[in-house]
Amino acid sequence: xTERIHVSSFDEALTAWTARYGAxxxxxxxxxxYLFGADDAPGGYHQRSDVGERSTVDGTPLExxxxxxxxxxxxxxxxxxxxxxxxxxxxxxxxxxxxIPRRAKMERATEYGQxxxxxxxxxxxxxxxxxxxxxxxxxxxxxxxxxxxEISANRLLVEEAYMRRQRENVLELLMRESNFTDSKEGxxxxxxxxGDGEVPPDYDTYTFAGSHTHYLTSAGASLVEADLTAAExxxxxxxxxxNAVGGAGGExxxxxxxxxxxxxxxxxxxxxxxxxxxxxxLPNSGIIVGQRPTGSGWRIEGTVGRFALIESTxxxxxxLVATVSGGILSPTNVLGIxxxxxxxxxxxxxxxxxxDYPLLDSFYDAYMGGGVKHRGAALAMMETAxxxxxxx
Numbered sequence: 171x172t173e174r175i176h177v178s179s180f181d182e183a184l185t186a187w188t189a190r191y192g193a194x195x196x197x198x199x200x201x202x203x204y205l206f207g208a209d210d211a212p213g214g215y216h217q218r219s220d221v222g223e224r225s226t227v228d229g230t231p232l233e234x235x236x237x238x239x240x241x242x243x244x245x246x247x248x249x250x251x252x253x254x255x256x257x258x259x260x261x262x263x264x265x266x267x268x269x270i271p272r273r274a275k276m277e278r279a280t281e282y283g284q285x286x287x288x289x290x291x292x293x294x295x296x297x298x299x300x301x302x303x304x305x306x307x308x309x310x311x312x313x314x315x316x317x318x319x320e321i322s323a324n325r326l327l328v329e330e331a332y333m334r335r336q337r338e339n340v341l342e343l344l345m346r347e348s349n350f351t352d353s354k355e356g357x358x359x360x361x362x363x364x365g366d367g368e369v370p371p372d373y374d375t376y377t378f379a380g381s382h383t384h385y386l387t388s389a390g391a392s393l394v395e396a397d398l399t400a401a402e403x404x405x406x407x408x409x410x411x412x413n414a415v416g417g418a419g420g421e422x423x424x425x426x427x428x429x430x431x432x433x434x435x436x437x438x439x440x441x442x443x444x445x446x447x448x449x450x451x452l453p454n455s456g457i458i459v460g461q462r463p464t465g466s467g468w469r470i471e472g473t474v475g476r477f478a479l480i481e482s483t484x485x486x487x488x489x490l491v492a493t494v495s496g497g498i499l500s501p502t503n504v505l506g507i508x509x510x511x512x513x514x515x516x517x518x519x520x521x522x523x524x525x526d527y528p529l530l531d532s533f534y535d536a537y538m539g540g541g542v543k544h545r546g547a548a549l550a551m552m553e554t555a556x557x558x559x560x561x562x
Contacts, residue, residue, distance in 0.1 A: 246329060264299075270546075340540075398475060429487050434471075502544065506542075
C-alpha cells in the first residue's frame, strides 16, 4: 500500500516529493498545482471551507449537496434490500453454531427407566466478509456547469450498484456448488447441501445420505411441472416450510427468469394471481385464486403447489432458485449475511477522498459477504438433461 505523506501546502508537497522520488517530470511541472484549481499559484488546494462559497448553476451550495448525500445514506442504509431480508439474516460473527430442525421423539416409559434427554443439534457455519468500493470524480468545470440533478444522478448510480452487488452476493452464495475457504480470514464457507459428506438430519420418515444435494437438474431437457413438485419436496422433507411442531415453517418462494416463468404459466396447476400481487376471489363462488405470502413484498405471478412464483431478471436464463423464507431477516432464512463488527463500517458509506475536498474526489465503500446457515432451506435447479453447472 502506498504510504501517505501529510502536507499543508503545495510547496511542502513539492519538497516531500523531490526528497523521496527525485525531480518531478517535465510533463507535470505547472500542471499539478492547478489540477483542482488554486487561489494563487502555486498556492494549496481548496479546503472544505471553500465549498460553501460556491454553488451549482441552479443555486445550491456544493457543501449543502454533500450534506444531503450523507443524510440520504443514513436513511438508505436503514432500508434492507428484499434480497437480503428474504434469503438471510445478519451476523457479525465469522463462525456461528446453527440449530437445524429435528423432531423430538417420546419413548415408552418403564417403572425404573430414565428417559432419553432431548438435545438440540447444532452445526458450525462460516461467513466471509469482503470490502467493496466505487469512486465518483468531478472536475471543477463540471461542478461549475452542473445542476443539482446532474450531480445527484451519480449518487443514484452508486446506490443502484450497491443494491445490485448485494443481490449478486446472495445469488453467488446460493447458486455456486462448491464450498470454499476465504483466503483473508481462513473461514470455511458452506454452500447448500452439495454431496460433500455432511449428512442432513432425519425428519419424520425421511432419512438422507452424505451424497444429498440441493443443486438439481430438471427431469429432462425442458422444465416441467413435476420438477417444481420435486423441488417443493426437496425443501419440505427437511422440515423447512413445515408448520407442524418441529418444522421450521416459512413460505415457499420460487424465483424464475422470464423464459422459465413463461413455461410455468402453462402448467396445469398454475394459478395466476389477479394482479400478480393480491389474490383474486372468483365472482359468486368465494373461491380464492392465487396467494400473497405475508409481508414478502415481492410481485407474485401466481402459484404452483405451495410455491409462490416470482419472475426475476436477476436469475440466469435456464435456472431457478427456490427457498423457504421465515420473513424479513428471519434467523431461519437460508443465509447468514455478514456485516462488519464495527457499527460505523456497516452499510454504504460516503468518504471525502484523499484531498478532503468532498465533491471533487469522493468515493463510496461497503462491506458485504456471508455464507449458508441452513443448507436445506433453499435449492438451485438447472434446466438440462445433463449435470448441474454453476451459472455465475
